[in-house]
Amino acid sequence: MADGKIPVAGSNGIIGYHNKSTTKGIGVTIGRSGNLGNSFLWRDEFWAHNTTLYVKDFKGNNEIFVYYFLKTIDFKSFNVGSAVPTLNRNHVYPLEVSLPPLPEQTAIAAILSSLDDKIDLLHRQNATLEKMAETLFRKWFVEEAKEEWEEKALSDFVNVKYGKDHKSLADGTIPVYGSGGLMRYAEKALYEKESVLIPRKGTLNNIMYQNDPFWTVDTMFYTEMKKPNVAKFVYYFLKDQDLASMNVGSAVPSMTTEVLNNMPILTPPDYVFEKFENAVSPLFKKSKSDQTQIRTLTALRDTLLPKLMSGEVRVKM
Structure with a gap:
């Protein structure tokens, strides 16, 4: 890769940037090697990496419809790799498919992309x-920290607890977290109060905040607060x-409780924690509302997608 602003499309999304493109937008790629069959939509020019296949000719079909249509195909069933999952385009070509006429394709694409646009907007809003x-x-506790503040340890703020195995749990509505993020939903919670989740194994910087019932596996620590108004600070x-x-x-x-418990924290008076809690709580409340909308819209999109593509649900023209 040479320095540039053109995204390089790998089998699992953007893997870097280059100074030229293989393809102009709108384009579609699917994973060819590694992450098999993952489809991605590219609205602007991109470079298709050799771990992907890309659509060279849409044959007069709506490009965005094709993107969504490809998401409904089980490309993993075409795997011809041994050590590394691999997709051979020549094995896919004979697959017979049924497509609606172009006007209906365009209408379907508009419905699904509007849902994805709203989901993307909510994600970007939450990032902000x-x-x-x-x-x-950083402004209150780093840049404007006072010399007279007392140095304490993380163990003065929280009890660090080990997650537990989840395999015996039935499916349910409680999120189960590992060091890589959300793993599944289970029938019951390990902990139900405000907590900060800290990876014990794996991606150590993947810190999470939770204020709803959850379960963590043994690659993850969770924390019990020892003081009020400190969870978001921690x-x-x-x-x-x-x-x-x-x-x-x-x-x-790997991370240990010893390392975590002994982490030094320059600690202000308690009223500063309360002030910080009051300042950021509305932001957390808005983010939580957005997450609820994201889950609802995602479920709606995932329900509609196969029905629209199979013709079970038709769009009135």
């Missing part, structure tokens, strides 16, 4: 809210640390 709260944390404090640089593992990045 997160940045606002993070900026406020969350941003840990995000501001480079936990990956504190790795004590060899083959697998």
Whole structure:
């Protein structure tokens, strides 16, 4: 790759940037090697990496419809790789498909893309809210920290607890988190109060905040607060640390309770924590509302997608 602004499309999304493109937008890629069959829509020019296949000719079909249509095909069933999953386009070509006429394709694409546009807007809005709260944390607790503040340890703020195995849990509505993020939904919670989740194994910088019932697996710590109004502070404090640089593992990045408990924290008077809590709580409340909308819209899109593509649900023209 040469330095540039053109996204390089890999089998799992953008893997870098280059100074020229293979393809003009609108374009569609699917994973050819590694992450098999993942489809991506590219509205602007991009470089198609050799771990992908890209649509060279849409044959007069609506490009965005084709993107959504490809998402309904089980490309993993065409895997011809051994060590690395691999898709051969020549094995896909004979697959017979049924497509609606172009006007209906365009209408279907408009419905699905409007849902995705709203989901994307909510994600970007939440990223902005997160940045606002993070900026406020750094201003109050880093840039404007006072010399007279007392140095304490993380163990003065929280009890660090181990997650537990989830395999015996039936499916349900409670999110189960590992160090890589959300894993599944289970029947019951391990903890139901405000908490900060800290990876024990794997991606050590993937700090999470939770204020709803959850379960964490054994690659994740969760925390019990020892003081009021400190959970959001602890969350941003840990995000501001480079936990990956504190790795004590060899083959697998690892974190220990000893390292966490002894982390020094320059601690202001309690009223500052309360002031911070009052300032960022509306941002967290708005973000939580957005997340609820995202889940609702995602479920609606995922329900509509196969029905629209199979013709079970038709769009009136």
